[in-house]
Amino acid sequence: MLSxxxxxxxxxxxxxxxxxxEGAVTIHDISEEHGISHKxxxxxxxxxxxxxxxxxxxGKGGGYYLIKEPSEIPLxxxxxxxxxxxxxxPCVSLNYYEPCAECKDEASCGINKVMIQVRDETLKILENKTLEDILKE
Amino acid sequence: MLSxxxxxxxxxxxxxxxxxxEGAVTIHDISEEHGISHKxxxxxxxxxxxxxxxxxxxGKGGGYYLIKEPSEIPLxxxxxxxxxxxxxxPCVSLNYYEPCAECKDEASCGINKVMIQVRDETLKILENKTLEDILKE
DNA sequence: ATAAACCCTATTTTTTTTATAGGGTTTGTA
DNA sequence: TACAAACCCTATAAAAAAAATAGGGTTTAT
Structure with missing residues (x-):
């Protein structure tokens, strides 16, 4: 699950x-709208x-705004x-790789191999869904 | 990440x-092999x-064993x-559904809609990969 | 009989997540 | 030019979840 x-x-x-x-949007507006703690x-x-x-x-009148097209922000x-x-x-992460302690040899680990496949297929999904998809729903 | x-x-x-x-396999054997705490x-x-x-x-000589075909144990x-x-x-979980506090109306929430799609596509992957795939690697 | 192994519940420790605190800096406006 | 609104930054505390430990009980082959 997402945090x-x-x-x-x-x-x-x-x-x-x-x-x-509408220009810059304040933290205040967003936190009010969704009931999220301001800080x-x-x-x-x-x-x-x-x-x-x-x-x-x-400064006064300031706030945040998107600087990318929604279609360029993938999940x-x-x-x-x-x-x-x-x-x-961790042993199949592209961006946060770490070896697994309980796996003696990654090259011969079937779990590792299958998880690489799962990762690649999952990435396809999450790279293709963007903020644009959320907005157009 | 998986726990x-x-x-x-x-x-x-x-x-x-x-x-x-080889019949039943003891906890001891598995925990030794992978360095996992016995308990x-x-x-x-x-x-x-x-x-x-x-x-x-x-009892003596006992242990654990698979009672399903590896192909019948999906990830x-x-x-x-x-x-x-x-x-x-939580708002798109089939088995552990809970509403999201910060979402006023699920029916009009684009995040909800997109996450349903992500869930369905992810499930396809994880239901198709089984223990058999791990074993044959 | 006995030792090896599974069975069960509760508690503690550790880590991660979530939230809070307290100020500092910038800037539009009156 | 004062001031208030808003972003900026770092550190710490509280809560929740994950990971591990503890301590026994029950079953069964030999």
Whole structure:
């Protein structure tokens, strides 16, 4: 399951996508709309900004706004940023690889092989679904 | 990512699959082979047994053994048993449904709709990959 | 009889997630 | 130019979940 961080990020991105033509949107607006703690949401929006999905404007009248087309924000990117690996095991993660302690030899491990296949097929799904798909529903 | 519980379960099932023609296999053997805590593994094997994937034989010379064909043990079943939902959000889980607090109306939520699609496509993968695929690698 | 092995429940420890705290900096507007 | 609204940053605390441990009980082949 996705963490609340990722779930909130998706709600925030969706909100920003819906209000794209209204200029900057405040944290306050988003947290009110979805009943998310202001401070918690703030951390999430900062992470999204660092990852170059959002821009922001300081000062009175400021807020956050999308700086990418919704079609260029795949679920895989959001999930990796807030939740970490998409792979089911560390030993098959592309971005967060770590060997598994209980596996003596990765090359001869059937679990490893199958999980690579699962990872690749899962990635296909999550790279193809974007914020645009969420917005058009 | 899968919990260690699920990962250990997969290793145990694989081990049992490989030694299917040798009768019952002890917890001890499996925990030695993979360096897994005996007691922790014991709990996992008990869960697999309650879920009718394994049989066991008590007393001296006893142990655990598969009671299903490896092709009849899909990853989805193991993951659901030890880790819980496969869906990315509680509001789209088939087996562990719960409404999402920050979503006012599920019917009009684009996130919900897209996550249903992701769930269905993910399930296809995890229902088709079975212990047999792990064993034949 | 006995030792080997499964069976069961509860508790503790550790890790991760979630949330909070407390300020600092920037900037539009009156 | 004061001020308030809003973003920016780091650290810490609280809560929940995962991982591991503990301590016995029951069954059964030899």
């Amino acid at each position: 609340k961080k990722t779930k909130y990020a998706l709600h925030a991105l969706t909100y920003l996508g819906k209000h794209r033509d 918690f949401l703030e951390n999430i929006l900062l992470e999204l900004k660092k990852a170059a999905m959002l821009g922001s404007k300081k 895989s990117k959001v999930i990796r940023l807030l939740d970490g690996p998409i792979a089911l095991l | 260690k519980k699920t990962k250990y379960a997969l290793h145990a099932l694989t081990y049992l699959g490989k030694h299917r023609d 922790f593994l014991e709990n996992i094997l008990l869960e697999l047994k309650k879920a009718a994937m394994l049989g066991s034989k008590k 989805s079943k193991v993951i659901r048993l030890l880790d819980g939902p496969i869906a990315l959000l």
